């Protein structure tokens with residue numbers, strides 16, 4: 259099987275790169291073992307201090323509306339955090355004074371949303387809060403099993419029954435100017451969020467829950483669908499286990515499911531994430547990259563990898579594969595010329611590209627641009 263580009267890892271970075279290349283007419287395949295950091299996504303892209311049209315267009319074409327209003331957002335524990343480029347789910351405010359009275363609404367039997375912490379945090383900002391639980395007959399079936407009462411399962415039901423939620427909240431609402439709800443709406447159809455906002459005569463803020471993140475799962479589904487609609491091949495549940503590299507060039511990648519049918523391409527992109535997604539691995543002696551055995555920037559002495567004060571910045575979080583200026587990763591100090599490393603596998607080795615979602619998007623676009631550069635004959 260031969261492609262123009264094979265992408266290893268189908269999280270935010272891999273999908274943004276894949277969509278950009280497919281749009282430019284290149285044939286690509288994404289190999290992805292499964293869950294990625296988007297399933298834990300807060301809805302705000304870190305280190306996106308600007309909102310390039312190219313980025314908002316790429317997401318809009320996938321059916322994902324972003325908004326850019328630098329300010330603060332309400333966090334699940336009732337604190338406020340700086341935020342800018344975000345999904346439409348997220349309400350952004352110039353400052354933490356977001357209203358006078360809040361009605362915080364959760365669902366009976368749902369334990370992944372922290373009403374008391376939210377109330378405590380908002381009361382510190384001078385807001386009066388009232389907490390109410392909705393007892394919805396539509397949730398009775400999943401309520402019977404506490405393990406089923408999770409954000410994504412609830413959202414599946416809520417997307418069909420959001421009108422009942424609006425009706426119940428309108429009955430509960432007294433003189434509150436703000437209604438705070440858990441992010442359990444709009445799994446498949448983000449327009450449910452604006453319909454709820456329109457139906458309630460107060461400002462409505464959707465706030466984070468324990469994972470999985472409903473807006474994150476929706477973002478992943480929509481980016482993947484866009485990639486496939488553009489003709490990309492998404493090899494879900496497969497894992498790259500090794501590669502054939504000689505003379506500084508990758509010739510093919512070996513995967514668990516395809517066995518002896520190697521994936522050949524002109525270019526390869528490595529977007530396997532950091533420790534969380536097993537793009538980087540650690541043993542007591544070294545931190546390594548498992549597919550290509552690339553050079554990883556790390557302190558030689560293990561005692562320097564971490565700060566014993568748990569809450570402090572941890573040095574290992576900055577480690578990542580070493581790359582040249584064109585994002586070609588190094589192996590034995592030499593760049594692999596048709597391989598690009600993007601996203602969180604870079605750690606903080608390329609601070610100019612930012613961190614988190616900003617790093618994933620910027621590095622993915624940079625690698626796609628490199629691949630699309632006309633080659634001098």
Ligand SMILES: Cc1cc2nc3c(=O)[nH]c(=O)nc-3n(C[C@H](O)[C@H](O)[C@H](O)COP(=O)(O)OP(=O)(O)OC[C@H]3O[C@@H](n4cnc5c(N)ncnc54)[C@H](O)[C@@H]3O)c2cc1C
Nearest residue numbers: 267269270271291294295300304498531535601602614615
């Ligand atoms: C828990 C958590 C929450 C976060 N929340 C935010 C947030 O709210 N906002 C923000 O801006 N940033 C957040 N981040 C930072 C996040 O890392 C980036 O935003 C971004 O989503 C990373 O994307 P990625 O594609 O580089 O890696 P990942 O999302 O980690 O994706 C890597 C993918 O590669 C796959 N993979 C790994 N090895 C192989 C292999 N050998 N073969 C095939 N597939 C493989 C993995 O299964 C995974 O699907 C969060 C990170 C974590 C860990």
